[in-house]
Amino acid sequence: MRALLQHHRTTSHRSPAHRAIRPSPIRQNLQAVIIRTGSVRTPWAEDLPANGLNEPPFLDPPRMAKILVCVAWPYASGPRHLGHAVSTFIPADIFARYHRMKRDEVLMVGGSDMHGTPVTVRADEEGVPPNVIAERYHALHERNIEQLGVRYDLYWNTADPHHKAWVQEIFLALKAKGHVYEAVMVSPFCTTDQRFLPDRYVEGTCPHCGFPRARGDQCENCGNLLDPFELKDPKCKIHGTTPIPKETRHFFFRLSAFEKPLAKWAAKDKEHWRHHVLTFMRSWLREGLKDRPITRDLDWGIEVPVPGYETKRIYVWFEAVMGYLTATREWYRRGNQPDGWKDFWYDPEARHYYFVGKDNIVFHAIFWPAILLGSDAKLDLPYDVTATQYLNFSGEKMSAGRGKGVWLSDLLERFDPDQLRYYGVATMPETKDTDFEWEDFAQRNNSELLAVYGNFVHRALTFADKNFDHAVPAAYFLDAADKKMIRAIEQQWNKVGQNLEYVHLKDAMKEAIQLARLGNQYFDQKAPWELIKKDRVACGTVLHVALRVGRSLAIIMAPFLPFSSSRLWRALGYDTDVHAQTWDEALEDVPTGQALRVGKPLFTKIDLSDTKETPADRFDLRVAQIADVQEHPNADNLYILEVDIGGERRQIVAG
Ligand SMILES: [Zn+2]
Ligand SMILES: [Zn+2]
The missing domain is CATH 2.170.220.10 (Methionyl-trna Synthetase; domain 2)
Structure with missing residues (x-):
């Protein structure tokens, strides 16, 4: 346990002092202009006011929203499957990234649930103490979460002594x-x-x-x-x-x-x-x-702080939900602001979003609000419990408890995390159960992510690189099609943002892909490979506009596909971090003359022959010990065998 806690301390996340990158007052005013007028900021003279100065009017800066992103705590009892990630930390991460880009005050907390019988059941099976199991899978979850690009402010665990102390405090x-x-x-x-x-x-x-x-x-x-x-x-x-x-x-x-x-x-x-x-x-x-x-x-869990209860523990459902509050406290404690958590829990304007699977609705929409009301009626209740349905694998629910499902750790070894995130969101079971299918996974990657988005930006980048001296060409006269394309950026940006506000992530990502689709149509319509032979200046304008769409896509896609957005941002010639941009900056232009860094295409094709399961994968083969043999009551040549497959007994009939 000590090793685990020390590990946590050394990897502790951003402290409150340097968390919020505050936008300058000017930037805030620019945001206000966009919100008020809905105009696209373009550098061309026709958009400037009569006095020629691009000064924003004096407006009150928009209020920053306070957003607490609460992510269901996975049991540290075994590897997690993709279905778990798709109902909890992937949507939470997209939502939190979006609000950080909007410069709202965001705190995303959660961690591993170290207690409960899922952990002890596994420990019994392996013949080791429960903490060995809990620490092993907590470390695995933490690694998988990082590999997926999911960025918690604090990924914690319920075995931490501070969590225990605060749970006992609430209990008393x-x-x-x-x-x-x-x-x-x-x-x-x-x-x-x-x-x-x-x-x-x-x-x-x-x-x-x-x-x-x-x-x-x-x-x-x-x-x-x-x-x-x-x-x-x-x-x-x-x-x-x-x-x-x-x-x-x-x-x-x-x-x-x-x-x-x-x-x-x-x-x-x-x-x-x-x-x-x-x-x-x-x-x-x-x-x-x-x-x-x-x-x-039970002897594994948080001690009951009452004499006579030494052999009993606090029920896991009761203490794990408190983790959202204790993790907020812990995050502020590490930043030397022991009372800072109250800003998030006692502000009636703060919005708490809970990202959970449907089997967790009752705990977050009934039990936890009741605990909060009982502890202190002034504490904030959930603003939204955005529970998902199940992502099924071959029609059955992916379940870690039953050993079924597509393990996250295996998938992450074989695929780009953005491909997994894309498919996870595209099939996200927001309102009804959906299925994970290998063919569908490959097809959606190859025909949408790669063929629409990856292809569009690659065409624009390579054409500009080859024909315009490895840099962004200048835009001169904009015709109706160019203006329509630029207007489409703002329209799609608006649709993505509106869907994200309501946690409609699937629709939000569809609208983002739609912008790339419009980019491809624009590129085809303009046919720069023909245009360059007739009118090099007009062709440069097309490439400028196309690269501007690519720049917007890098920002708009950043919450969904953080890795490829970083790659695209770099390819467009930026040395900054795309994740440090504001959401509104998606509407800005790409600088003329900026040197491009064109590399490999954004995404690779998924070839099913690599990923298809072998026939042996269809069977769960196990060695069993015969524990008991009896004659079959209805057949002379058959026996009923009682077999032990490692902590579990099954009956089989043999000849
Ligand atoms: Zn049932
Ligand atoms: Zn028993």
Whole structure:
């Protein structure tokens, strides 16, 4: 643990002091001009005011919005699949990057969930202590997140002593107010090794959808939360035996007391919420809220700060959601501003966005707001819970728990992270489940990202490089088609921005690609390869306008595709960082005479013969130990074998 924490300290992220790159007052006024008039800033005389001076009018600078980007905490229990990235940190990253470019005050926090039974289940399987598993996969998540270009302000973990201390503080505050109380409950008890079974150690058939291997806490198939005894035919995951009900003492959160305040909150100002999230939340409230246990019989997790509870731990759902608040506190603590977090949590104008998968809606739209209301009614509640549906692999949900899915770490070894981000957004399950398909992945990369965007900028760059002395040619007289192209930049920029404001990321990226498509049409219509033979000056103007579109694309695409935007920015001759540009600077012109640095095309083609799974990949081959053999009751030549495949028992029939 020490090594882990030290690692964290050395990689600690930007401190508050040098985080915000404040735009100059002049820049702010220019932004205001654009917002007010919607005009494109062009360097040509026709756009200048009568006095010839390009001075902005005196306007109040626009107010910076305060945006807290909260990303669901992945369990540090195994590798993550692409579906997880697509419902949590990729959309969060796009949204945060966009708001940083708008110069809003952005803080993006999250980390690895080190506790809970997913970690202990894996530790039991491998025969190692849980912290070994948690630290291993926390390090993997951190690496994958960096490889994907996802930029948290703080990627933390719930094993940190500060998180523990602040969680215990909130626990005791809720207890002092009477929102947390003690009661006796009945829990499944395994008679084989004489212990209480945490929910994930019990499996059975889901009473709602009939899924045969639903867990004791939640059905992975239909998303319903479950009680272990609701399962049909519950079994101990380790021993395969039927657990018995036994009484045990625990703390409960008085969720029922928050039914009315939550219903009031759920009915107000939710027009911007996704329909499926609202439906889910309101149906929960209609059915009525029940108090829930917040401690359990387990030795891995945060200690309960009450004598007599030494063998129990705080339930992971209760402490992990607090991580958004504790991570904000931690980020300011590292910047030597111990009270700075209050700016984000007590400002009614601050907007908190939660990026989660649909199985997490109830925790973020019901439980967490109730905890916040119970702790301090002045704390900010979620502004939006932008939950996604599932990205499926061959029609089944990608699940880390079931070992199914396209592992992020494998994909990152084989593909450009921008190709993964592009496909992730293009198939993003914002409103309904979608599928990951290898053919579709290759096709969308090759026919959209590469053929439309990559191809357009490569054509413009190579043509200018070859015919105009490796530099941006000058623009002279603009005809109607040139002006139309320049107007299209602003129109598409507007559409992308509007969609991003409402977290419609798929549509936002479509509009960005549309700008490249219009660029290709303009290029084809102007046919510079013909024009150069007749009118070199007019041809230079076409290339200037095309490179200007390329420049705008580098900025507009930066939140979605950070790596290729940097490459394009450099190819256009800039030494600065495209990610340090403001969103409004997408409308500026490219400087005449700037030397180009034309290199390889932005994207490479995906060849399916490299990526297609081999026939052996279709099977999950395992060596099993035969634990028991019985004669088949209905067939003389068959036997029923009980086999152990490493912590899990299956029955098979053999001849
Ligand atoms: Zn179910
Ligand atoms: Zn057992």
